[in-house]
Amino acid sequence: MDTLLFFTFAAIAVLCGISVVVQTHPIKSAISLIGVMGSLAVLYLLLGAEFIAATQVVVYAGAVMVLFIFVIMLLNAESEPKGGRSWPAKLMGIPLLVILLGLLSYVIQIWNPDPQEVSFGSFTGGGPREIGEALFTEYLLPFEVTSVLILVAILGAVVLAGGGGKESER
Amino acid sequence: MNFYLLSLIKAAVVAAALMTTLAYLQWVERKVIAHIQLRMGPYRVGPHGLLQPIADVIKLLTKEDLIPGHVNKLIYLMAPFLAVSLALISISIIPFGPEIDVFGIQTYMQLTDLNIGVLFLLAISSVSVYAIALAGWASNNKYALLGSLRAAAQMISYELPLGIALAAPLLMAGSLSLREIVDAQGGYFFGVIPNWFVFQLPAPQVFGFVIFLIAAFAETNRIPFDLPEAENELVAGFHTEYSSLKFASFFMAEYANMITITAITTTMFLGGWHPIFPVEYGSAFAPTAIFGLAGVMAAYHAMHTIRRRDRFTLPGVAVALLGIALLFLVPMVQTWLLPLFWFLAKTGSLLFLFIWVRGTMPRFRYDQLMRFAWTFLFPVSVVNLFATAFLVAVFGS
Numbered sequence: 001m002d003t004l005l006f007f008t009f010a011a012i013a014v015l016c017g018i019s020v021v022v023q024t025h026p027i028k029s030a031i032s033l034i035g036v037m038g039s040l041a042v043l044y045l046l047l048g049a050e051f052i053a054a055t056q057v058v059v060y061a062g063a064v065m066v067l068f069i070f071v072i073m074l075l076n077a078e079s080e081p082k083g084g085r086s087w088p089a090k091l092m093g094i095p096l097l098v099i100l101l102g103l104l105s106y107v108i109q110i111w112n113p114d115p116q117e118v119s120f121g122s123f124t125g126g127g128p129r130e131i132g133e134a135l136f137t138e139y140l141l142p143f144e145v146t147s148v149l150i151l152v153a154i155l156g157a158v159v160l161a162g163g164g165g166k167e168s169e170r
Numbered sequence: 171m172n173f174y175l176l177s178l179i180k181a182a183v184v185a186a187a188l189m190t191t192l193a194y195l196q197w198v199e200r201k202v203i204a205h206i207q208l209r210m211g212p213y214r215v216g217p218h219g220l221l222q223p224i225a226d227v228i229k230l231l232t233k234e235d236l237i238p239g240h241v242n243k244l245i246y247l248m249a250p251f252l253a254v255s256l257a258l259i260s261i262s263i264i265p266f267g268p269e270i271d272v273f274g275i276q277t278y279m280q281l282t283d284l285n286i287g288v289l290f291l292l293a294i295s296s297v298s299v300y301a302i303a304l305a306g307w308a309s310n311n312k313y314a315l316l317g318s319l320r321a322a323a324q325m326i327s328y329e330l331p332l333g334i335a336l337a338a339p340l341l342m343a344g345s346l347s348l349r350e351i352v353d354a355q356g357g358y359f360f361g362v363i364p365n366w367f368v369f370q371l372p373a374p375q376v377f378g379f380v381i382f383l384i385a386a387f388a389e390t391n392r393i394p395f396d397l398p399e400a401e402n403e404l405v406a407g408f409h410t411e412y413s414s415l416k417f418a419s420f421f422m423a424e425y426a427n428m429i430t431i432t433a434i435t436t437t438m439f440l441g442g443w444h445p446i447f448p449v450e451y452g453s454a455f456a457p458t459a460i461f462g463l464a465g466v467m468a469a470y471h472a473m474h475t476i477r478r479r480d481r482f483t484l485p486g487v488a489v490a491l492l493g494i495a496l497l498f499l500v501p502m503v504q505t506w507l508l509p510l511f512w513f514l515a516k517t518g519s520l521l522f523l524f525i526w527v528r529g530t531m532p533r534f535r536y537d538q539l540m541r542f543a544w545t546f547l548f549p550v551s552v553v554n555l556f557a558t559a560f561l562v563a564v565f566g567s
Contacts, residue, residue: 027307031245034300054289062296063326066303070322073307073315127285128346 006046013039024079026072030065037061049126180281181262188261192425193223199525206529217483227418235414238309245308250412250419253301257426260294263287264433265349267443267509279443279506280349287348288340291434292333295389299325301423302391306408317407320397320536327543328388328395334551335382338558339367339375339438352442361448366441372565373558379439381551383523386431388543390424392524394531397539432520433513440516443509457498457511465491 016035023029037060044053135143204211212219267279306318343354357365367375388395399407409420445453465488472484
């Protein structure tokens, strides 16, 4: 059952991922990206990380992508024309991809010489309680630093969007 | 009993009940608003218009299913499907009652209990924005697009106070599972005041409850927050280009969302299926008293009728009501009927509040709506969360 679900949703994720790149219309690409995120959430669930799965949907599929779609709708973006590629890109594309994949698998093999099978549900630290405890005891400092960093980013966005507070005050 | 069979039966019961409530909620809404405006409401189809929902369903099913030529077909067809399926999913984690024993089978009156229950609800509510946003975009119509842009902005803005208001009772419950949240609200203090999160010490969630309710109005796009379909500005908003069953599915989604959000409010703030006063003071007999009184009233009016046919219909109503009253006294049925009664009574009162507000409130202007969310509701919900956290940390939950 787990394996079947894994392959179904892994296939959906990959197909949606290809669709993100192939689609010419930005809204369709964005919807495909939502598909990728939704199926990733299911994969997290299968691994036993239910908290991550829920946050994946709330934050990525919910908040982030809604903003993307919102902006695309506001700008009323049209389909992109399919531009012809330059001849070196056409010529070198597939050989370079093969070389990249070969290098990647070689590096992974060296880095992890003794691979083991992943078994579903063997991971038990994925509940909200465990994650909360880990965040507020062991990883307290990184967690707080990250939140401050995000706060700085928000302030920066507000300042940039405000276009210089003093000028607008006059 | 087989787990799959049991789940299927429970799902079928819940789905059937939800669909019927959905159809009749619309009848109730029309009736209540009509009476608020001193009209009669639907009266022609069946006694007191009781068959009106069925007539409406037949009408919507048999209307011409039109797909305008200028729409983006795939997304146009996907949007109503998304709307209705996402609206129906969340009911699956609502606990309607405690663990019960039906014909020797132990089961919870809940489809499933997730340990991330509340997060699941938030996830579904944040994804359901897409249905409206995409419907308006795919319609390729400026009114529809404006409506869906408004809806998306409004739902994103009000999701914040909604989620933060929801976090405060979670601090007191110490769990995300809705079953455990309801269990944490059992019991009474001073022997009478129910231990619901609206009243529970050390941090009564009165403000949280009100914030959640206001945000819930906005999330379900109801008056006074129904800007996405403000008909005097936007024709019909995001569903302008939809007809027949596709229009009906947006309609269904709105009412299903209303039922779900009131059920969640009941679960999170009003103690779920726990009775309003303790069993020692006879709360087990309250439904019997209410239905019995209604039955006696009907019987009294049956004896003093003006119209002739009331002499035959009113006794029937009286017998039915008294029968329901007696049903609450049968010990075998009582165990699951009583929690269900209290749950439905609370949810029903909230639904009535939704309709009542629609009948009495004018619509906001769009900038007022946004300013209200960001400059009032959001700060108040944050203050409420911090106050709750402080009180829980000092006095313990």
